[in-house]
Structures are given as structure tokens and as C-alpha cells.
Amino acid sequence: MKQLRVGLIGYGFMGRTHSNAFRKVNNFFDLDYQPVLKAICARDASKAKAFAAQWGYESVETDWKKLIERDDIDLIDIAAPNNAHAEIAIAAAKAGKMILCEKPLAMNGPQAETMVAAVKKAKVPNMVWYNYRRVPAVTLAKQLIDEGRLGKIFHYRAKFLQDWTINADLPQGGAGLWRLDAKVAGSGVTGDLLAHCIDTAMWLNGNIDTVTAMTETFIKERKHTETGKMTKVTIDDASAFLARFSNGSLATFESTRYARGHKALYTFEINGENGSLAWDLHDLHRLQVFDYKDESKIRGWKSVHVTDGDHPYMKNWWVPGLQIGYEHTFVHQVADFIQGLQSGKMAGPTFKEGLATDYVTDAVLKSAKTKRWEKVKKVR
């Protein structure tokens, strides 16, 4: 068994999901590599130490540049806020490290281009943590579409609805609240939530050509945790757009943190000539399948409980009927990343695919300002 020595940057929510994935993957997947948790890096030494103890990291760093210099590390996992991705990734690439980077890849497309160039030049394996591709039900959707079962596609629709920022007393600033600050996050729900929808959408349905969008900031000012003062909110609270895909299908996309009653309602639906598929993160283990070839009088939406041995990833887990959860998508991603190392055929989403999503979010944000349809830049 070869070692895959990991250095993680960031100990937040994503630091936990990644660490769990590294620790679990070999219990459930037969692989040639075993991730080894070499170091966790964060500015706050005491928090980093606590995290290391909780998750079994062998060492702690407080300067990510030092982490990248270390010879005993093969892979840099970037779970730091969005505005730190590019600098770290480019340095890591120069140091010849493999890179896993949280989504969105960068603050915007041009910045993401520099990251893509860096990993291309350094020829280092790279991946973006768009984890929802690896929900078994979503992967099954991909299989069914790739098998041509839906026929010509007419419609795609996706939304990602949350409600956690409705309270006007919620401050912006440090900790988990950097997501409310455009300087750190790049954008609001567009980069945070819509980016997930877009990554999945393009994976399933190909390129998006043009978009027309609107965004809104419902609560204009919030107290800042550092200054204690009411400060302008710089992110988009809600973002929606119409789109046309290269394959001729039409789409609607929407995301918000003001949809009361929805914690994390990421849904998509795709309608083709011969069938349709629908999925909902709130019941992530199910895929809704409509097959027009079914006999007419018993035709209906099938609720497929994606927990059988012939479903993607599922033979590695428990027995039919017993569901897995959110965290497993990260385990799958690590497993696929390692299998990519083994086969030499890298699993996606690569940085290049991450860039493609950034181009769409750029177009969305631009259209929201110009109030026109905008073309989406294509990745060469």
C-alpha cells in the first residue's frame, strides 16, 4: 500500500468533511494508496492543534508556505476561504504537489485561469471538491444520461435554496460568516450555491452558452463581527438565471438563502424526449425516474432508492435499503481521485472544469448588472 501524504489547509466545516473522507476511504474501497494525515495548517495554532488531535493529524503548521515546502507531503488540500485558493494552489503546483481545492475554484474566471495554467505547467493531479457529483443517485443520473436514455434534452432546472441568513441580526465577518463578505467569498449564493448547481448541470447536460440573470441583496447592512459596526452587505443573497445549453435545451437556475423552510434544498430535474430524472439533496439517496418506454397505464415517476449493489458506489457500503449520507460523497471523491492516480486517467472535476463553472458564475454576475443576456466564456 502506497502512502498519499496529505497536508490540509483550513479546519472549518470542509476541513472536517475532507478529513473524514481521507480516514474512511480505505475501509470501504480497495485502493493502492492510503491517505496519511500528515499535517493540518491554520493560522490559529491552538485551534489547529485541537483539530489535529480530533482527526489524527501528525503535525500542525501555521504558515501554509511552510506546509507546501515540506518534503513529506504529497497532496495539498485547500479548505481555506475562497480568496486564498489561487495563491496557495499556484504555490503548491510550483512545489509539485497534487492539489484538491474547495469550490468554487477561484474568486472569478480570470483568477481561476491562473490556477489552471499553474497545474497544467506543473503537471500535477488536481481536483475541485464539487462533491455532489458523487451522490450515488446523481452519479446514476449521469450514467442514465450518458447511456442516451433520455433522448433529446428539452429542459434542465436546478435550484439550491437555504434560509439561514433571513435573520437581520445575523452578523457578517469572521468564522463561518466570511461567506457574507464578497472580498473573501467572491460572491454570495452565486459562487456558493449556484456553483454546485452549475457544476452538476454541465457534467450532466454539457456547456451553457448564454445566460440572463438577476441578483438581490435583501438585507443591505449587517453588523460586522470585527468592527461591531453596521456595514454594507456586499454579496448577493439570491441569484437566478435563465440559460440556454449548447445542446439546445432551456434552463432555469435559482439559489437563495431566503427561502424559508429549506435548509439545503438542492434539486435538479432534466427532461428529455424519452424520459426525465429528478433529484433532491434533502433525500439524497433517491432518484426520481420517469421512463416513457414504460407501459402506458402503469407509467409514473419511479422513486428509486439508490442503495442496491448495482448502484454507483453502493456495493462498497452496506446492504440494500440502508442509506448513506452527505459525508460519503467526499469519500467517493477521494476514492475516485486515487483511482485516477492509479489509472493515470484523472477523475473530474479538474481545475479546468472548475474554471468552466467560474466562467458561468462570472456571466451570471455580469448579466445581473448589465441586465442583458451574456455569453459564457468557454474553456479552451
Added chain:
Amino acid sequence: MKQLRVGLIGYGFMGRTHSNAFRKVNNFFDLDYQPVLKAICARDASKAKAFAAQWGYESVETDWKKLIERDDIDLIDIAAPNNAHAEIAIAAAKAGKMILCEKPLAMNGPQAETMVAAVKKAKVPNMVWYNYRRVPAVTLAKQLIDEGRLGKIFHYRAKFLQDWTINADLPQGGAGLWRLDAKVAGSGVTGDLLAHCIDTAMWLNGNIDTVTAMTETFIKERKHTETGKMTKVTIDDASAFLARFSNGSLATFESTRYARGHKALYTFEINGENGSLAWDLHDLHRLQVFDYKDESKIRGWKSVHVTDGDHPYMKNWWVPGLQIGYEHTFVHQVADFIQGLQSGKMAGPTFKEGLATDYVTDAVLKSAKTKRWEKVKKVR
């Protein structure tokens, strides 16, 4: 167009559902007969008159015996309380009238036998208002089973859950409350709710051989509307039984008026070697279908929205996707009754089938007392 001249006895909830059915049937079904609302009969003349005005009955009677004597009436529709069914039906049969009788057919099996004998002797068309057979989704279930799609049957389960008698302040006695008095109703939920479950079950899955049951009266005394005094409650509030069908399948049945949160949750499910079906009155326009022959990885329960032109009865109504409701089951029953008259092949459930259900409820009530498995008497 021939006339089918109707004399209705009873103006309660069922009097309304039947009247609506008689009035609507010719607008939606092409039939040789047209029901004509000749007379409504009830003891309370003023209420009967009001009902006649509301529904367009041509005349009013206060004595059902007079109604039966009338020459201008072809069909007696019995919507009176259960304890009145037998006497009226037997007299009507003697008078040569066709008879539609509310369910349950009688107070018990032996009484029902006399009714069956009477209609047999008189050779008059007869039917019992077990309306749920004619929910299109239920009729579709019947078709699928009769086509042999489920293969060998292993399990049947049904329940009918309500919650309207939980309040201890609810009195017993007159009006709609006669259902709480065993002298009038025969039994409680066993004859009222379980009887529906049993009729459907035997229609779909054949005869029930043996049962073991339990019943309970949760609230032992209630104020009587006539005397104003606290009086022993004589009916069963809840009733459940295990059963074995003649085809070797096992069953569970349950009904109650103490299942908080359920207004009229009548559900059944049938499991066969090759497939399963499930239905729920609360969404009566859907049938859940599991077809084991579907391809493994997209196998799942199909939610069939039974509103297409190739679904039972539905070509007579609106367009696909637009649901019908509870009242339509009665319209279908009248349509089928008339088509039976036309073809000479009477539609069920006939009195004989109503008797079969009474035999099961008799066995259930007996078993609840003997605490043993009881055999169900078979209709010869």
C-alpha cells in the same frame, strides 16, 4: 333514453352522494337509462322537502312503505341507518324493485342472508354501495391483479384510520351519531370502516378463510343526545385482525377512529412474487406500482397518476393530470349498475358479495370475544 325512476330513502351524507351520482351520470357516460329523481323518503317531512328542493326530487314521502308501493318507481335506494336495511330491502324486493343498498348490507350475516334470499327470489337487480372499488386507481389495481401481473400473492394489508371520535365530549345518539350506537349501526368501526377494507380485499385477493381479532372501546361512556345522560358506548372504537386468504397469503387489517392525524386514511397494499401495489384514499388518484420486471438499477415504486384516457373511467372525465374526487366513485357505480342492466350481467358488489363481507365482520367480532382464530363462513 329509458328512465330509471329512483326513490331514495334517507337524506344524510349518503343520500347526498347518491343523489349527486344519479344527477351527473348521463353527462359523462353514454347510457341507455337516465336516472330520474322521483321521490325522497324520510320521517322528517320538512327536512325531506328541503332535500328534495336541493337535489330536484319530484316528490317527498315520509313512510318508506308507501314509497315502495308506488308504481312510478323502479329503484329503491337505501341510505337509511344500518338497522333499517333488511326490512326495507326485503319489502322492496317483494315489490319487484331494483335495490341499491348502503353498506354494510345488514347488521350481521344471518340478517344479510335474508336479504340475499329476498332479491334472489324476486330476481331483482341489486347492489351494495361499496364505492371504493370504483376509485379509478383501485379499479386499475384490480385489472393488474386479474392480468396476473403480481404472480403468487404473499401479503395483503389494509387499514382505515380516522380520528373524529377522540374527543370524550362527543355525544352518541341521533343524526350522524347513530354510528356510535351498536343497536343502530350493528357494530362500530368493524362494520363501518373495516367492511370497506374487506370488500376491496376480497374483490382483489379472493376469500378470507380465518381471522383472529381484537377490538377495543376506548371511551366507555358518552352522553346520549336523546336522554342527555352518560350512557355506555356499545360499539367498537378500534378493530384489528390477522387473516389468511384462501390463496395462501397473509393479511393484517386495522381500523379505528382514534388515530390522531388521519381523517380517512384508507390504505391497502398487496405484495406478489412479481410486483406490488399500494393505494391511499387521501390521494385517491394515485396508484403506487412496483414492477419487479423493471430493469434493476432503475427499479422503484412508480407513482401512477391515474388520470389518463387509458385508465379506468377516466376517458369520461377531463384531460390527463386533472384529478377527480370522492364523489365520482358513486357516479361510476351508477354507470356500471346501468350498464349491468343493459348487458344483463349485473355489476358487483351484489347483495351476495355484501353478505360475504358481513360474514367476515361477524367472524372478526366473534374472534374478538372468543380470543381464538375463527373460520369465516362462506357464501354458497
Added chain:
Amino acid sequence: MKQLRVGLIGYGFMGRTHSNAFRKVNNFFDLDYQPVLKAICARDASKAKAFAAQWGYESVETDWKKLIERDDIDLIDIAAPNNAHAEIAIAAAKAGKMILCEKPLAMNGPQAETMVAAVKKAKVPNMVWYNYRRVPAVTLAKQLIDEGRLGKIFHYRAKFLQDWTINADLPQGGAGLWRLDAKVAGSGVTGDLLAHCIDTAMWLNGNIDTVTAMTETFIKERKHTETGKMTKVTIDDASAFLARFSNGSLATFESTRYARGHKALYTFEINGENGSLAWDLHDLHRLQVFDYKDESKIRGWKSVHVTDGDHPYMKNWWVPGLQIGYEHTFVHQVADFIQGLQSGKMAGPTFKEGLATDYVTDAVLKSAKTKRWEKVKKVR
């Protein structure tokens, strides 16, 4: 009981729903007026006669102008194709008739303006058959919103998805197929399906200010039933738009006849600060309610089975748990129209409200061409 003498123009699908409503309303609602089916008018005399026989119309006309001239008619009900609405309605208004008109009110806003002017000048009661307002669950949504329960509204989303025109062999032309011809229908799904969504949306959430839209015609040519030749399809097969309401909320709207698996999936959802509501025509008797004031740990979407006596319209029907269907919305509309006559306070949607919806569809169709945000004209 006063008579309300009805003359119906058109015997299609809508002719049936209206006729059924006129016939049923007095059985279930206590009203001062009773609709009397005086005449059905259609060019095809034999079909009109058959329809009259089926529904009990006393007479038949083949020229709507003659119908309007008749003294024995109080109310003209327009169920003819869209391009006939204006001329008939204006003539009927001049003749002093009350008017019920199928939706959409007209081919476009300017034409609708002439109709509004006509009924205003003639001071005749008028209404548009946007029937979905009167699904009890939808009416309940209206009550809850009007009671201020949702607080500030952030989002509205609606869609109406069908799949009946996917087959390229489906022709355009006569009978039910006039909906595929823009000269007769005005537009495709925009006027047919989106118009329903828009009427409900403005009723529930106020005016729409601006929109950006896209439309598509997936199948460019279809055989015409009259000529037998392949002819350009002139309608929009799919139509979607983003919108901003006057109250500051954002919206997405979509309709199509190419969403495989959906027969008539009209859904809406509204998200407010304190709660959210969602509804789906495929299970029209349920309203999904999220109430943020519920205790945190048992907070969730409530599936309200809108069949209780304290739900809108439901005390007039059956008993709790027993659902009504599509046709009942038309009965409710007639009942409310008559109550409007009685009270002098006309029930909506009036022609003026129908005009408001036409203004929105005009803006949608315009935006789809200009590819810009378009302002919606306001009804004065």
C-alpha cells in the same frame, strides 16, 4: 329562486367544465340564483345538438350574434377559441349581458383593453375563468397570505409543465389543436399555461413590475390538419421568465409542453420571512405549509389535506379526508360569481384582472424577442 339564464358559446373541454359547474352549483351552495342552461351555440349544428342533449341545454344556436340578441338570456359564457373572445365579449356587453370569458382574456393586452372598456361602459358583471384561484388549497394560501402570516415576501416561483406535444407527429390545426396555432391562440404556452401561473401569482403576491424571458419552439414544423401540409409552428412550446414583483420579491416562472413525465404539473411556492407555502395541481387537495413560528425541533413542512369544514369551500362538499377534484373549481367560480351578484361586490378575476395578466404575457413575449428586461404595463 331567481333564474340566471345562460348562453354558452363553444362545446369543447371548457364548455363541459362550465356546463357541469352551472348544473351542480345549487346542489351544494345556497344561492339566490339558479343557472338555467338556455342555449349552446356552435357553428356545427349537429355537434351542438349532441352537446345540448348531453348537458340539458334547452336550445341550440349556430350564430353567436343571434345568441346575444336573445332576450331570454342573461349571461353569455365564452368558451370559444381565444381569437373570438374580444368580438363576442364586446357585442355581449353592448347587449347588456353578463359575461364569463375563458382565459386568457384576449389575444394580447391592447385587445383586452377594448374588452375592459366595453364591460365598463355597459356596466355588466364580468369574469375570466382563471379557475385555479378556487382550488380550496389555493384559496387557503390566499387567506394565509392576506392574514400576513408569511411576513415580508422574498421569493415566488411557479411552473406549469406538460408533455403532450413532444411527439413530432402531432399535427396542428382544428379541434383541440388550435392551441398550436398562434393566429387562433395568440401564443403557445405563454398564454395557455403561464397565464394561469401569472393570474394566481398576482392574486397572491401583487403586481409584477419587470420581466426577462426566453421562449422556444422545439418542433419547427407540423402537419396541418386542414391542408395536410407541413406548416411552420407559430407558437412558443416553452416559455420561462425571471421577474420582480412590486413588493420586492424575486420570481421564476416556467411553462412548457415538453417536460416528459408531467401531465399538468402546475406548482407554485412562495417564501416569506415567517413562512412558506407550496402547492401542486397533481395533488390539488393539499397545501404545503411551513410555519417558522412552530417550535424549532418539530418544525417541518406540513402537508395540509385541505378537506376540512373550516377550509375554503369545503363545508359545502363531503366530510373531512374526502377530496374533491378539478371540476369543483368551476363550481366554486360560479358560486362566487352569483354571490357577487347578490352582494353587489363582484368576485374576481374580472376582465380588468384578466387584462393585467395579458399585460404580463405581452411583456414576456416581447422580452423573448428583445432579449431585454421589459416593464409590465399597469392596469389603470
Added chain:
Amino acid sequence: MKQLRVGLIGYGFMGRTHSNAFRKVNNFFDLDYQPVLKAICARDASKAKAFAAQWGYESVETDWKKLIERDDIDLIDIAAPNNAHAEIAIAAAKAGKMILCEKPLAMNGPQAETMVAAVKKAKVPNMVWYNYRRVPAVTLAKQLIDEGRLGKIFHYRAKFLQDWTINADLPQGGAGLWRLDAKVAGSGVTGDLLAHCIDTAMWLNGNIDTVTAMTETFIKERKHTETGKMTKVTIDDASAFLARFSNGSLATFESTRYARGHKALYTFEINGENGSLAWDLHDLHRLQVFDYKDESKIRGWKSVHVTDGDHPYMKNWWVPGLQIGYEHTFVHQVADFIQGLQSGKMAGPTFKEGLATDYVTDAVLKSAKTKRWEKVKKVR
């Protein structure tokens, strides 16, 4: 951090779920003890070694008696087939080991009594792996019931439906198929599936007093994997019973492996005067809650997505809306076991509670033979 040195017996499905739990618990729960995987014991040395490598066990044993003798082991975890539980557990107790034992506790009540006596005498911490108590939604149900929110309980119903043995070609015998052999398993679905239902039911609703049951073996003979011969099937394929709880509520229970379409449909529902709760393993992260105190017109079943920080166990996992799965129930059980060690107040289900469930399954199996109501023996 104290070590909790684990010796596991058995490497099957349950061996995996337990191992995963031991490995994960400290990453998510702050505890004073850390499970250390000291040894895996199984007769087949090579399989045991492979399992040890997969899961990180430090050593391998092939004789459980040797395992029990080892000084470096604190806790024996029994994941061997049912007929081995008693002997191992009694020996482990004598050796002063803590014991976690797979369910059902024993082959029958009398055997389970000897195990209870052994742990009582040895005063060793003990627990049975009825893991479903620790699905957060189920634990939430327990909280709500214990807070008295449901009021007087009228009904309880549970079922556990599977379909994996319908195929007559499925053999009986070794590996996972020992569940089809009564000598090894004790019984069929009664001990395997109903036992889960019973454990949860008594935890939520108190003691079961009396039962009447039926069982069935649909496929009478199956090929045996060891002999290759058709051999009588000795287990029950299906088992159902009616019950009365000590609190006066009525119950129905059912389990089967012949319910086509259900992989692992464990559901329960409880109806009380003031509310009801329902749960389904196929969507284990949701609890259905009906609260009669909700305002009448917006009363309905709430679908509570049990993923918030104030839901049981959930603050230890991810963020609201992101579901956990089956495996996490075992992590919770280990966490609670350790917290029991810390507090001195042992978490359930203890062996004593496991015995109580065995008493019920004994009564069920007996009643299926005697065809009478049987009293359930009470644990003293």
C-alpha cells in the same frame, strides 16, 4: 484519553458496522475513552487477517476463548451468529469484560436469562446492538413521547418488510445465509426483523402484555449450501401479531422477507390523544409529526428533516439539511455506551432489555403454534 480496547468476534456485515463505529466515534464526539481495535476473532484466519488489514485491527485470533483470556482487551463485541451469543457472552462476563452483543440477544428467552444473570453477577457493562433507537429521528420520537406530548396512547403499529428471499433458488446455509437456518438463527424474521420493531416499540411505548400471532414459511425447501441437497426451511418467512401494551394501547406488528418492492422498510407509527408520530427507515432522517395543537386550518403532518443542531446527535455531524445514514446509528451507540461508562449510568438497551424483547418473540412464536393469545413474560 483512556483506551477502550476492543476484541471483535465476527467479520460479517455487523463486524463492519461496529468497526466503523469504533473508528469514527472520537472524530465526532468528545469522549474520555477512545476505542482501540486490538483484535478481530474468527475461525477463518485468512479472512480474519484481511478484515484486520481493512479496518486496522492490531491482531487476529481464531479461537474466541483465547480472545477472552487476553489481558489487553476491555470489551468483547459479539458479532457472531445468534447461536453463539450466549456461550461467548457468559464466558466474557466471567472474564470481567464489558460486552456489546448483536441482536437478538439469544436464541430465546430462557437462554437470554442466563446471559443476563452472567452480566449481573459479573457486574460488567453490557449492551445489545438494537441500533435503530439511535437514528436521530427515532430518538427525537422518544423525546417527544417522554415529554408527554402525545397524551394517552391509543395505537402503535410497526412493520419491517424486505423482499430478498422471494427467489426460490436462493439457498440456505453458510455465510449470510445462516439467517435461513433456525438452528443458527433461532427463528426467521421474528428474531431478525420483528425484534427490532419490538425493541423500539417497548422503548417508546412500554411493555407488551399479550399477543396473538401467525407465521408462515412460504418456500418450504431450499438447497443447502453445504450438502447441495434440498432441505426443509426451518425458519419463519413472515410473522405478524396483534398486541396489547400495558398502557392500554393496541398494536399491529408485521415482518416478512416476501414484500416485493421493499428492501428494508422498517416503519412505525404511534397515535396519541394529542398527536402522532411516524417514521420510515427508507428515509431515516425524517420524522413525521402530527400535532393536534396546531391551528386547525393549517394542521397537517409535518415532515421534520431531523438534521438541525437541536436534534438528537446532530450537532456532532454536519450542518442543517445534510443527512447522515445507517452507519451513524452504530457510532451513536458507541458514543452513548462510552458516556454511560463515564457517568456510571449505563445506556440501553442493556442485556435486560434484550431479554424483554426475546420474551416477546418467544410469545409470538408460541402463539403462532397454539393459535391463542399468549401472555408475554415480564423481566423481573
